[in-house]
Amino acid sequence: MIKYIVKKVLILLVSLFAVATLTFALMQAIPGDPFTEEKAVPEEILKAMYHHYGLDLPWYQQYFRYMKGLITWDLGPSFKYQGRTVTEIIKEGFPVSMVLGVEALAISIFAGISLGSLSALKHGKWQDRLMMVIAVLGISVPSFILATFLQYLFGMKLDWLPVARWGTVSHSILPALSLAALPMAFIARLTRSNMVEIMQQDYIHTAKSKGLNSFSIIYRHCLRNALLPIITYLGPLTTAILTGSFAVEKIFGIPGLGQWFVMSITNRDYTVIMGTTVFYSAILMVSVFIVDILYTVVDPRIKLVTKKVIL
């Protein structure tokens, strides 16, 4: 167990280092610099700006500064927004994205497990088949398309919910639903197949022959065991929700980190791109790590293999 955790921590650290280095290398590889677009800047000002941002240093010193900045949580200034730092942008945008993400995750877990176990109980009947169609739809329709569809239907045509912006709970319903669809479908499929398998096990027959009522068989014996493997997928599902938020926040005009990230890409605001990428990667890797550890704690029988969902 300890050995396993140490190994995982080492891999995590190496991966984080790899991401940071890769990001830096990629940004260095871009021809030109952030100021080449601005025309007719006098030589001296350009030089002063290079000096201000440390761009006149040789690459290894820049790399060293950048790595030091990452460790001390100082990600440098934004090139496009005067006087704002990347750290500030993350501090401002991330809480919004997190609220949205947690809401989406909660919806997907709750709805996914309910739908999945329901269809397992009705295995082979029309409810089950309907559920599987819904699930394959949920996996196939990308979140950004579902988002525009929900926005058009419930925001513009029916006028039930706000079309865009952020603020009250009602603002978050449509974006959270569009982000939740894929993980929900995924969890539903997983729950269903696990439940179907478990319901054929001997200990379930034993429980039935003991005369336990079906409610307690389903909840105490089936569902609990069926849910264990789902934990492994929580890491990748967080990834799906997080990356989905880039487009969904853009569509609904939500001032979260995803929106900032997309804007920094359009503006070619390199420090923001770099800082946000490293931040996102760190969050995702750490959450996958926590999930892995959690799983071995919850179910020591199973040797872990990390799996990946689409994305």
Next chain:
Amino acid sequence: MTDQASLYEPLKRSDQIEKVEEESPVSDDYWRSGWRRLKSNRMAMAGFWMLIVLLFMALVGPFLTPYTYYETHLNLKNLSPSTRFWFGTDELGRDLFTRVWWGARISLFVGIMASIVDLIIGVFFGALAASVGKKTEEIMMRVADILYSIPYLLVVILLMVVIGSGITTIIIALTITGWISMARITRGQILQLKELDFIKAAQSMGASRMRVLFSHLIPNAMGSIIVTVTLTVPTAIFAEAFLSFLGLGVQAPIASWGTMASDGLPALRYYPWRLFFPAAFISITMLSFNMLGDGLRDAYDPRLRL
């Protein structure tokens, strides 16, 4: 009557052994029974036929109208679907029907090409890792693990920012980390198969390493490999659409479904068809691949779940 000692001697390569080995290592029954299971799966077959129709329309669709995908008609802007413009027109008066099927070519091309590259690199890497020594294998898989733990879409976005937009760069960006799933699955399959008796038999008959790999191990891993490819294509199509939607995809006047959806987004309230058609076709394509892929998995590789 054979004497006891000869039992412990390796068999000589006689004609008879040659003949046994010539027979196809994968029984026809595997493919035939899988095909039968696939054919009886209505959802998978629906996906299969939908894909055929999509492919056909991608080839033929652009020629069914008198318009080209880049031709603008500024007096015919934002028209709703009609008998003249079946899917309507966009903000520059371009015919959406033509553009949608041009987009289908781009999206399917990117999806299929990226999957083929993933397939080649992944199978090669996976097979290599499974057949080299323990130490090298350990190193190879560690490298793969680390690459794998980096969030896929983030890497792709970063690469697109750096190497610029375009069809080739999208395919490069998608495959740089995309091959890893394939490598892991191939390796896993081969490691499992290696323990089976028929591989031991082939080895004891003196088949070379390469022969065991190419005519016994890889053909038998083919089921899982094909399933993985079918499920990689929609991932790649999604990634392309997503990138184009974020403004990192193919450049105008060429349109993929993602760029068309992105262009249609601001006009959603008044001209919803401009978003509706590309969005619907992205979803239908992914749906068909997923339905076919699920069916193939159930038919050929029931152990490989999700």
